[in-house]
Amino acid sequence: MKVPGFIPGPVVLAREALIVMGGAIIAAAVIGQVPALRDWIKRQWAGVPNPLGPGS
Numbered sequence: 001m002k003v004p005g006f007i008p009g010p011v012v013l014a015r016e017a018l019i020v021m022g023g024a025i026i027a028a029a030v031i032g033q034v035p036a037l038r039d040w041i042k043r044q045w046a047g048v049p050n051p052l053g054p055g056s
Helices: 010-033 035-045
Strands: none
8 A cells, every 4th residue: 555645654753753752851851950941931821721620
């Protein structure tokens, strides 16, 4: 079965997944090391309702 050209192959999909996960890990490390940035992010999200409901 031939896969259309707009659907990525497994190698491309794995590479993109690693890039996204690596970026998330780097972002978490930076945010964890900069308390002012962490507090700013908390202030920006203050008052935003939790989509999973209260207490989640």
